[in-house]
Amino acid sequence: MTTxxxxxxxxxxxxxAAAIIATAVAALLAATYFAWSHQSELEQxxxxxxxxxxxxxxxxxxxxxxxxxxxxxxxxxxxxxxxxIWGVLLAGLLSAAGWWLGCLIAFWLARLGRRWLERLVSLxxxxxxxxxxxRDVGFGGIVILRMIFPVDVISFALGLLRxxxxxxxxxxxxxxxxxxxxxxxxxxxxxxxxxxxxFAVIALVIVALxxxxxxxxxxxxxxxx
Numbered sequence: 001m002t003t004x005x006x007x008x009x010x011x012x013x014x015x016x017a018a019a020i021i022a023t024a025v026a027a028l029l030a031a032t033y034f035a036w037s038h039q040s041e042l043e044q045x046x047x048x049x050x051x052x053x054x055x056x057x058x059x060x061x062x063x064x065x066x067x068x069x070x071x072x073x074x075x076x077x078x079x080x081x082x083x084x085i086w087g088v089l090l091a092g093l094l095s096a097a098g099w100w101l102g103c104l105i106a107f108w109l110a111r112l113g114r115r116w117l118e119r120l121v122s123l124x125x126x127x128x129x130x131x132x133x134x135r136d137v138g139f140g141g142i143v144i145l146r147m148i149f150p151v152d153v154i155s156f157a158l159g160l161l162r163x164x165x166x167x168x169x170x171x172x173x174x175x176x177x178x179x180x181x182x183x184x185x186x187x188x189x190x191x192x193x194x195x196x197x198x199f200a201v202i203a204l205v206i207v208a209l210x211x212x213x214x215x216x217x218x219x220x221x222x223x224x225x
Contacts, residue, residue, distance in 0.1 A: 060075075
């Protein structure tokens with residue numbers, strides 16, 4: 001790679017990183033606005049869930065699964081409500097269950113074929129990510145990928161790897177999802193109680209760590225290629 005082309009590549013990479021950070025900040029602002037502008041509706045939902053605890057938990061898990069499969073729907077704005085109802089631990093477990101169920105569904109949708117994928121996600125984004133994943137990615141690699149890439153697109157990309165066993169994918173995905181589900185649950189609790197500064201700090205630290213790990217992964221993938 002020449003110096004000029006390397007400079008252009010780094011420039012594009014920096015622009016992409018800045019775009020991701022800007023998107024993350026916008027998402028944080030949107031979550032904050034949602035939490036504060038829909039208080040009455042959220043209180044009604046909270047009362048219903050408290051009266052129908054099992055149905056409420058099932059509905060929350062299904063919404064989490066839908067947020068993985070049906071882009072660009074996201075269940076993150078519901079985290080403050082979930083943490084307020086169930087507490088950090090149970091809300092984290094329910095979030096992990098929903099996201100894990102969604103990633104399993106996404107995996108099998110990818111196995112069904114590309115014509116199914118194009119209805120749900122950008123094939124260009126999936127193909128671009130798939131090219132960065134080693135064909136022989138193992139258990140540890142999947143755990144790391146779960147921590148540094150969005151749950152949705154990486155699930156579809158991994159599903160296209162025919163050599164990957166479903167059991168390996170399922171267990172590694174669960175392990176990779178669990179840590180961030182509890183961290184996001186705690187962050188949602190901070191937002192739900194009005195501690196906006198601590199919520200913003202936690203969320204931005206998560207984004208920064210994910211971006212740093214992702215950048216390292218892509219660099220290593222480029223060297224392997």
